[in-house]
Amino acid sequence: MEHLIGDAKANGARVVAGGHRLGNVGNFWQPTVLADVPEESKIMNVEPFGAVAVMNPFKTFDEVVERANRLPFGLAAYAFTGSAATATALGDTLESGMVGVNTFMVSLPETPFGGVKESGFGSEGGIEGNDAYMATKFVSQM
Secondary structure, eight states, rough: OOHHHHHHHHHTTTEEEEOOBBBSSSSSBBBBBESSSOOOOOGGTTTTOEEEEEEESOHHHHHHHHHHHHHSSSEEEEOOOOHHHHHHHHHHHOOOOOEESOOOOOTTTOOBBBBBBBBOSOOOOGGGOOOOOOOOOOOOOO
């Protein structure tokens, strides 16, 4: 996180909240919010696993979907909107194994957990997680 946030700041991003290590033992990092992060920043081109939210402005729905789908990763995506039509369109167009619209709750015991593209293949948890343990067979007899 230190390297990714430092790189974003060096490229002109603003730290809105957090942005620092907690203590000097272990890998504890403050929850961080970055704004106006340039697309060439490393955090915009990798799959960060840390408490960081990147907030960038956009002009159109198509622009934001294109930017979200441009990477070869797709574990989880999150979006917030007041429009039911936009919420449905986000669920349909975001290339991600899990999509949270107006919520961060995408990982529950009864739901499948998994990504697409280079963020994984298949799902675990939920009824979909049982598929890996099944040997499906079709028999046709006349």
